[in-house]
Amino acid sequence: MNVGRVLEIILIAVITASFAALSHVVVKMYGTPYTQTVNRVVAYYILVEGRYNESKFLDYILDWAGEDVVYVEELYNFDRTPEGVLYKSEWGGGYYAIRAYMPPGVVIEVRIRG
Amino acid sequence: MDEGGQTLGLAVLLLAVLLLASLAVIRSQTPIPQIVVKRDWVQAAELASLARFWIVTASYMGRFCPRVIRSSTLRLYELNETYGLDIPYTVNVTVLEKGILGNESGWVYFDVYFYRGPTYGDYYVRYYVRYEWRFRDCYIKYVKGEACEYANYSITYVHRIYGPWGLFVLTDLELKPESESGYPVDISYVGEGKWWVGFPSWWANCTFIDKFGVRVVVGG
Numbered sequence: 001m002n003v004g005r006v007l008e009i010i011l012i013a014v015i016t017a018s019f020a021a022l023s024h025v026v027v028k029m030y031g032t033p034y035t036q037t038v039n040r041v042v043a044y045y046i047l048v049e050g051r052y053n054e055s056k057f058l059d060y061i062l063d064w065a066g067e068d069v070v071y072v073e074e075l076y077n078f079d080r081t082p083e084g085v086l087y088k089s090e091w092g093g094g095y096y097a098i099r100a101y102m103p104p105g106v107v108i109e110v111r112i113r114g
Numbered sequence: 115m116d117e118g119g120q121t122l123g124l125a126v127l128l129l130a131v132l133l134l135a136s137l138a139v140i141r142s143q144t145p146i147p148q149i150v151v152k153r154d155w156v157q158a159a160e161l162a163s164l165a166r167f168w169i170v171t172a173s174y175m176g177r178f179c180p181r182v183i184r185s186s187t188l189r190l191y192e193l194n195e196t197y198g199l200d201i202p203y204t205v206n207v208t209v210l211e212k213g214i215l216g217n218e219s220g221w222v223y224f225d226v227y228f229y230r231g232p233t234y235g236d237y238y239v240r241y242y243v244r245y246e247w248r249f250r251d252c253y254i255k256y257v258k259g260e261a262c263e264y265a266n267y268s269i270t271y272v273h274r275i276y277g278p279w280g281l282f283v284l285t286d287l288e289l290k291p292e293s294e295s296g297y298p299v300d301i302s303y304v305g306e307g308k309w310w311v312g313f314p315s316w317w318a319n320c321t322f323i324d325k326f327g328v329r330v331v332v333g334g
Binding site for chain 2: 005006009010012013014016017020021036039040042043044046047048050075076098099100101102103104105107
């Protein structure tokens with residue numbers, strides 16, 4: 001067995017090991033650019049508005065990302081029963097979901113077309 | 115077996131040994147699977163809103179209250195666990211400083227940092243609020259037929275929010291007087307975070323509230 005063959009075997013082992021070394025990491029990320037757009041619209045609302053208001057939020061998000069948003073639900077409200085589903089489009093395909101805390105104490109879920 | 119076959123067999127054996135050894139080392143060094151969550155702006159904005167809440171309470175109390183910070187953080191992270199909000203765990207640093215030179219000028223700033231590791235180096239989110247006031251002059255205003263001396267002040271007031279988005283500056287913060295009185299308070303927004311305000315000169319100071327509830331005290 002010549003030196004070249006030995007080097008080849010070592011190289012294969014090193015490459016396999018380096019890929020295997022990262023195999024324990026699972027990356028959970030959004031699948032589409034639409035999701036990022038809506039994520040940033042929600043973030044902007046949180047930064048600019050002092051308090052969450054469901055009708056104002058709905059107008060805002062549909063105004064800026066109405067084509068991408070397929071579902072909006074209020075999951076939790078600190079001082080009353082949550083409103084539940086605020087908006088539902090006719091989209092029948094897959095979706096990605098963003099959950100966000102809206103000050104002063106509301107959790108919403110926004111689904112974005114996949 | 116010929117010489118070529120022996121060489122091939124040896125090569126396969128060597129490769130198998132090296133691969134098994136590599137995997138054994140990897141297994142021993144990383145026994146727990148890890149999940150990397152790709153976060154975007156929402157999680158950082160949620161922490162910014164938490165910082166803003168602390169600043170609102172600090173503007174009333176004159177200091178950052180550890181009890182408020184602890185309870186509001188616990189509440190947010192309870193919701194984080196329950197609803198899977200993916201907000202990362204952070205360490206915070208709060209700063210409140212003020213300087214007042216009699217009735218001539220003064221400034222106050224609130225600064226909240228969130229770090230995802232040790233409290234040096236790059237922060238994840240920073241919320242910075244600063245206002246500065248300066249006495250300009252006096253003028254006469256007629257209130258219900260009475261000539262009153264009003265003190266005229268300039269205010270510079272901004273919120274700067276640092277995060278994954280870069281720098282986000284809020285300037286028109288809709289300042290309003292905290293309470294009504296028989297003497298109206300003059301207030302006008304000039305632009306770029308600058309305001310002119312006027313109130314009776316015999317008042318020690320005048321308090322304003324911004325759109326988020328932060329208290330801004332003008333005067334010594």
